Amino acid sequence: MRALPPAARAYILCAVLAALACAAPALTDSGTPWAAVALLAVLYLGCELVKVCPLLGGKVPEGIGSFFPVVLAAVLLLPPSAAALVALPGGLAGTVVQRPARVRRVWHGAQQALAAWAAGQTFRLLRGPAALGSSAETGPAGSAGPPVWVADFPYVLLPAGAAAVVFCLVLTALDGGVLAAAERRPAATAWRGLLTRSLAPHCVHGLAGLMMAVMWRSPYGLPAALLVLLPMYISCWVFAQYHRERAAHQATIRALVQAVDIKDRYTRGHSERVGQASAMIARELGMSEDRLEVVRIAGILHDVGKLGVPTRLLRKDGPLTPEERRIIELHPEYGHEMVRGIGFLGEARAAILHHHERVDGSGYPYGLTGDQIPVLARVVAVADAFDAMTSTRSYSRARPVPVALAELERCAGAQFDPAMVDALTGAIGRHGWHPVVTSDADLQVISGPDPAGGGPGLPALAGLPAQGSRPAGGADPAGAGPGERPHRAGAADAPPAAGAADAPARRRTEGGS
Secondary structure, eight states, X not given: OTTSOHHHHHHHHHHHHHHHHHHHHHHHOTTOOHHHHHHHHHHHHHHHHGGGOGGGTSOOOGGGOOOOHHHHHHHHHSOHHHHHHHHHHHHHHSOOOSSSHHHHHHHHHHHHHHHHHHHHHHHHHTTHHHHHTOSOBOOGXXXXXXXXXXXXXXXXXXXXXXXXXXXXXXXXXXXXXXXXXXXXXXXXXXXXXXXXXXXXXXXXXXXXXXXXXXXXXXXXXXXXXXXHHHHHHHXXXXXXXXXXXXXXXXXXXXXXXXXXXXHTGGGTTHHHHHHHHHHHXXXXXXXXXXXXXXHHHXXXXXXXXXXXXXXXXXXXXXXXXXXXXXXXXXXXXXXXXXXXXXXXXXXXXXXXXXXXXXXXSOOSSSOOBGGGSOHHHHHHHHHHHHHHHHSOOSSSOOOOHHHHHHHHHHHBXXXXXXXXXXXXXXXXXXXXOOOOOBOSTTOOOSOSSOTTOOOSSOOOOOBOOOOOOOOTTOOOOSOOOTTOOOOSTTGGGSOOOOSTTHHHHHHHHTTOO
16 A cells, blocks of 8 residues: 555545444344355355456456446345445455555455445335345245245335445445545546446446346245346456457557657657547537547548658658659558558548548549548548647647637638538637647547546556657648648648648748748
């Protein structure tokens, strides 16, 4: 615990002591059903350990969280203190990938024990045991068979659902608290998004726990209860495969972006900012979340074709010759060829190919006009030019955001789709422009934090260093702003348009600084 701030150490210690206080009554109560406690605890422990079983595909990503149906079944079947005991072994044995691992395991065990105890108290407060069938009824027609336990449906759904919600609330409240203590986050941001990401999964686990508890009380007993876990665990395994595939997609995009950054280091972060601005435009246009993700990827990878451009052109000082410029203008086609075999990119491939087309038909590579240009390409074109204008270049200073937006509006209808320009203007007017650039190690180019949460106390993403400087007149690989006639590598990002923005390009073309 040495790496944690004193406030975080005190917070975790209080949680551990509270968890011990909640579980202690089960140790002294003669009515504790030890056979059921031991069986459920071992079952939960096994469910956590099997996640790292090589036969099931190796280690499950930490982000999918714990397998809670067994704990929630214990909440419904056992006294609250006994349910807290059931949660401890699995919590202590859960998958942890970040250090300090021992402290995190102790924290998870205490956290889950507290949540199970609170959920159990809620279930009893709402008369859940009676609804679950706490009183035995004789078999049919007065037969001498074993007693039959009958659950009171649909009323039992109310206490069971409330218990699952309380379980989720306690977990998220404790997570937010430890984030605030360990990372000194403001209280307003520590809990942001935790509940909304966790509530639905916990409710599903609660329903599975209820089914398990009902089957446990049935004449078929434990074997029937275990059958409930099988489809749930299969669904978690499928979810883990989805996470693994998504991580592979992230790694693919990260490798491509880093390759461009290494080759063309003077525009480091440009791709990520274009992806961010593209997503803002897409959200303003009301695109679905799936398509918004695609347009973000398209923005991030729009310049990947520069990997096919000779490095000497990307880093050339001074103006380009017409032949060199023709080579530069091939980079959208290079990019499309490079990613055409990556199936998950989908519509993003067309945006990579056509993001230098202009609505008046004077763009490249095919001179498409108006609606012939794919929608996502029109989005990326506006985002690309906006970031080019608001970033410091070797031949020009960054322009203020209002000036850049005014220039986009001036070129709307000729160079850019007016609807895309209006969408960016509206989005920035509401939310402002706060570019986020992450470090190479922590680059997250597809999505935000894992919806299931990877555990508390995670380090904040570090920002990239400022963009490198170069001698006056050096080549700038990022896109030129609207109206600028690029004359060097990377500046192929915006075909020419007449106007005041031509000045830097004219000076560069004439050999000036």
